[in-house]
Amino acid sequence: MRNERAAPMMLPIIETERLILRAPRPQDAEAIALYLNDFAVSGNLARVPFPYHLSDAKAWLRTRHPDTEPDDANFTIEAKGEGYVGHIGFHPGPDGPVIGYWLGKPFWGRGIMTEATIACLDWFFAETRAPVVYSGVFHFNIASLAIQQKLGFTQSGRSWLLCLARDAEVEHIDTQLTLGVWKARRT
Template sequence: MSLALNTGRLILRLPRMEDAERIAFHLNNFGVAGNLARVPYPYFLADAKAWLRTRHADLPPQETNFTIEVPGEGVAGSIGYHMGSAGEPVIGYWLGQPFWGRGYMTEAARAALDWYFDVTAEDRVLSGVFDFNTASLNVQTKLGFTEIGRSTMHCLARNAEVRHIDTELTRDAWIGQKR
């Protein structure tokens, strides 16, 4: 299956093994990895290749990931879904530091959420941020996510439990904010 989402400035496509070097380059930055729960630091090429081996074109939407590509600049990050511990879909994302501050993640997330709500019957998507990650929280706020609680979450890169702001986006809120 070939799945690609095009925005005004980005291409979101299924990850490929040839993305491994760029993924490893961007995630081997504590400024990026330290904001993510499930990414170790340091992050090696072998880590990227191992993750890419788990990515298949036939995965259900709740397990689909997209590589975020900036035309002319290459792989800039990733956005995708996984099933959380409560059995509900969770959206997660990261962007390489050279691409911060350009509005790319909001643009990518809008496309990924449009796709997700179009191809599933899910009523909501969960997410969240470590409490110090105001940039990511700002992205979620722009998209209509709301806070549903506070918790702690283990951060592999920090090897620590970190305070976390839990968020959700309901289908109704997504449709309502697009009007």
């Protein structure tokens, strides 16, 4: 059963200790193309082709609008003092909102995505009536699964998901996070 979608809204700027999450801008295109044209990144994502061109980034950015439904919101992640590092966002899935994220490889391993995901989930649950947020990882993505498990996502099953960069269906660990678990962890 689909969750009721929240109304469109202007994306806020979300600030954390080390990060700024803001609406994507056309000027992000070159950084997106630079970091997504890396199989180490795109090979872990379902919907990103490889090789990835500047034209792909420009086309995707044209689909982004600062006023959007929360379950279609995407934020550019900037590290304070460093600038662009990656993206985090939601898309409407078959059962409800799905969260996804990626960082350019130079920025891995510093806890950036854990910090961004906490801030994004706080915002999303506060803005919507969604009882569950869905996600998951390709079966080899230990770092992403570690983030999700740390934050309270539980494994709900396995599926096969097309990975555009690999041009193949890949086994996927499906996960979900309930509002109840999130509230309990954040209080």
